[in-house]
Amino acid sequence: MSQIQERGSTHVYKVNKISREEMESMVARCVYEQPPFCSAACPLKLDVRAMLKAAADGNFKKALQLYEKIAPFPLILSQGCEAPCEGKCRLNEVGDGLAIREIERAVARYGEQFRLGSVFRTSKRHKTAVFGSGLFALLLAGELEKKAYPVTVFCEEADPEAYLRKAAPFLDESAFALELRRLKGKEIRFVCGCRLNAAFYEQQKPAFDVLCASDEVRARLFPDSVPVPELMICEAERLVSGPTEGVLGAAFGAKKAALTVDRLAQKLDPRNTRGQEGATDSALYTDLSEAKVLCRVAVPAGGYTKEQAIEEAGRCIQCHCEECLKSCAYLKHYKKHPGLLAREIYNNTQIIMGDHQLNKPMNACSLCGQCTVVCPNGFDMARVCHLARQNMVSTDKMPLAPHEFALLDMLFSNGDAFLARPQPGFASCRYVFFPGCQAAAIAPETVRAAYEDLCARLPGGVALMLGCCGAIADWAGRMEMAQQAHEFLDRELARLGDPIVIAGCPSCAKELREHGVKELRGIWDVLEEIGLPEGVHKLERPMALHDSCGARGDAATQASIRRLAASLGVRLTDTPYSGDRSPCCGYGGLAAYANPEVAGEMTEQCLERSDAPYISYCMACRDRFARKGRESKHILELCYGTDAGAPPDISEKRRNRLQLKRSLLQELWLEEPMERKLPYTLNWTDEAREMMDRRMILTEDVIAVLNGFRETGEAILEGESGLLVARRRLGNATFWIKFSREGENIYTVHRAWSHRMNVVKREG
Amino acid sequence: MAAEKNYYTIDPEGKLTCLKCGVPLVKGKAKFMYLDNGFPVELPVCPVCGFVYVPEELALGKVASVERALEDK
Structure with missing residues (x-):
């Protein structure tokens, strides 16, 4: 019989690297992890999709938690935000885009009652100070408090109420009351009625690790300072500050400034590891046929009721690309988008020692290429798996089994x-x-x-x-x-x-x-x-x-x-x-x-x-x-x-x-093919036939075992059943059959099994 | 000297006989080898000719799972 060389050992310590660039370029075609368009447009990176999902489920508590991740003062942001997300909503292409800001307002209002009071937190040791008032200063103080820095606000206003009024004059009375309560609940120390001049600043400075200021105060204290807008810092003065425009601009400025504070507190360059900031584009594919309700829920004068907010949020089609997952049973089985699976399979090929846990998924792909056709970007899982298989074979790490x-x-x-x-x-x-x-x-x-x-x-x-x-x-x-x-x-x-x-x-x-x-x-x-x-x-x-x-x-x-x-x-x-x-x-x-x-x-x-x-x-x-x-x-x-x-x-x-070969040779080409006739009768139980098919044991394998038995006489007699058991090593596996014998020449096979391990007697 | 470790033990309990030698199989020392790895075990062995018996349950159970684990090394 034909034989294929089994790999010699598991102790092979070489890798033949698939180029990371090649793999990355293949992985990058998968847009599953791209943000939805609304989130990409938001410089604060609000997870709009998840927030809308929570709101649509009527879970305003969770929706508010998601919103508070980017907004220390949710009512201020939702009332003043310019909402670039709404312009990017894909529903605009088939009907009305979602009223995201109105839903945010409803979330901020209706989620408030579920909000937990501040829990005990360990404060960071670096002390921060914010000099001045205005929206940027307020939001920065909020961001720093969220990051658990001890914050002290020095302002000219008489009290936090006046401070909030100056920062967000656009708030209606009920929103103002809620945000004031929220402000008072935060661990921000206010020092009110200060005269914010250079002498005061110099006097306070030594008590703090990082100093921040409103743009107005910055200009007053250091008229010649030059803020770097992308970092919100005047580097010469080491003062965190800078100009902002609009409510969203102030919120984004506060976020950048808070990150700069982090870097300064860690004694790092503020440019260090900031990641991608601000609004981006998205390459996500959205199947707009999923859009069912195309008309926006009208907004009454006082904003959405709870029910209206739920209805409007329910129009969100939760933009996501699962074109391949919809159609491919393989990807469905592993419940992974192909970008992730491809990366894992790539990593599998790079393992020098240890378990290759992705061998099974790598070998389960049918290499059929359907994903490449249904994917809007032509992702090619077949190529990933085929390359990975070749790679494993070439490094002698591919199991033959x-x-x-x-x-x-x-x-x-x-x-x-x-x-x-x-x-x-x-x-x-x-x-x-x-x-x-x-x-x-x-x-x-x-x-x-x-x-x-x-x-x-x-x-x-x-x-x-x-x-x-x-x-x-x-x-x-x-x-x-x-x-x-x-x-x-x-x-x-x-x-x-x-x-x-x-x-x-x-x-x-x-x-x-x-x-x-x-x-x-x-x-x-x-x-x-x-x-x-x-x-x-x-x-x-x-x-x-x-x-x-x-x-x-x-x-x-x-x-x-x-x-x-x-x-x-x-x-x-x-x-x-x-x-x-x-x-x-x-x-x-x-x-x-x-x-x-x-x-x-x-x-x-x-x-x-x-x-x-x-x-x-x-x-x-x-x-x-x-x-x-x-x-x-x-x-x-x-x-x-x-x-x-x-x-x-x-x-x-x-x-x-x-x-087919024999009959054609005989009948068309008049050749007498070599035919091997068994010198004995071989029967099978139904159970044995079914078992052999399932266990991939061929009739030829069984015959080879039986022939071996007839030559050597080697077998085990099972006392209880009276059946014989014989075995033979064929290629890379040992095949076993359990059979009965009538006379010398009639055999009935009852069971068959195999294993790849070789078993030998051990001396001693 | 400490006893050598055995990964698996099956005692034939006198229920199996070697057809060729006509003697009962005994619990004996054997070794599974796969992909350059060895595992000492105790299996039913013919004390005369050394025939080592691997029962179906063992082949499809423990042996198969160790094979799979080694194949993915």
Whole structure:
């Protein structure tokens, strides 16, 4: 049997780094983490989306908590803010944008009753002082108090009430009363009635670590000082201050100034690690079809009632991009947006010692490319996972176990089951039919019917090639093996005189084209050209077409299949996610081998789209849908009136390929194939058959174990059941069978299992 | 000298016989090897020919989970 070298050791300490720049450029395409447009427009970075969600849920307490994160005085900000967020609301494009500021006002009013009084906090040790009054000074004092600095305000006003009145003269009386209560509740020490001149300033200065002032006081104390607006500091005087404009401007200025205070308190350059400040742009994608209520709730004179605020906030469509998550079962399974998952998979490839916890997700992607089509930015998860697999293989860190069965199957297709012959009677042929490994495994009669039809109707001769295109190794990230498969096929094609390849499978077509086969057509194209075979039954029934992921981006093939289906009388029912948006059936990328659970979810997602029977043009899709109990046909079965029947198990898939090869050799090429007959009778219990399929144990494996037993006589007799147990190491696994024996030549297999670890007797 | 650590122990309790040697299997020393890692265990072993028996439950349980853990190293 064929064998693949297992990696030698877990103790491999090398990495072959994927360039971080390349990965970052791939990750950056995911806009999931981009802020919504309203938040991006807010220089204070209010989480508008979350606040509106809380308000829509009637949770004004939580909404106010979110608002207070950016507003030490919520009523002042909500009454005076210029609200650039509203202009950026995406609902403006389809109707009225949200009345965000009105909702903020309602949040500030109705959330107030739930507000907790100040709890005990540990103060920072750096003392701060704010000289002067006005909105900027008030808000800065509020910001510093929020950051737990001890704050002292020196002002000329007689008391905090007058101070607040001067800062926010626009507040109505009820709002003023609330904000005054809030101000008095804050841990801000007021020193009122001061004369704020240079002498006073110098006198107070030594008692504080950081000094701040209103712009007015700054100009009075240091007429020549030059504030740096982005830092709100006069560097020569080390005085935190600067001019601001408007309510939002004052709030933003206070925020920048408070950050500068932080840096000064830490004895750092105020320019140090400030992060991104102020309003930004957003590249977030929003599906505006989710907008249901387009008209704004009218604002009464006194502002929204609670109910009105809830209704208006409920219009928010919570801008977010989940286009790929909506359509991809793989991303849904891991509940992660692809930017995050890609970053984690990238990190997985960089681990030198320790667990590669992302191996499973990395190997579960079907590499189908659907995300790239549905993503507004063309995010390519397939490339991320495929690159990561190649990287793990090249550093000898890729486990063989998830892909070994499929890789051995490829070697089988291009070994024992491989066949390449010119059409009988032709020395060289114009065409070669390449049905693909799964077609021969699942529907051998259909392959045979198609081949005989092509031979009969195409001039110039049609050769046959039964084998694997190499996609299996390619998907596994084992590029050397894939290249060997391609070179093998190249040699065999050359031996046939390099005929035009007629592919029976879109994934083979794609794989072969990408690896240098120049002249290639799909059998669907050929059938369209020469017409359906004679005597084909017209179906006149509705079916759902599942586009193969191998044909993604191949509009010509998709259209050709539709015309072919129409000429067969099939009424195709439209499903969302068809054409280029079609999901993978779960076979692609070897997902079905590496992660049967996720692959099963992929299949179910495909079948959720329609209740109709499914028609597909990839045999793997046909097989996976049938396995889930859905009536499922490959388009060639309809063209040739064949029925591949119930899905074969893994051993039957191999046997089908061998039998197809043998019967064709015998009947078309009149060659007597070598056939191996067992010198004994082998039976199975139903339980054993089901178990073997689930555990990926082939009939061939069981026969090899039994042959070993017959040669050596080595087995264990189980006292209680009277059954025998034999084992044999085959390649990288040890296979065990539990069986009964009647006489010397009749065996019935009851159970089978395997493990990859090797077990040996230990001396001592 | 301290006893060598065993990761897993199964006693055949006289229920298993080696077909070839015709003797009952005994609890004996064995070792699982995988990807350059070794794990000493005690499994049913034929005292004559050294056949080591790995029961189905062990293969699909503990052995499979250790395999998976090592594969991701």
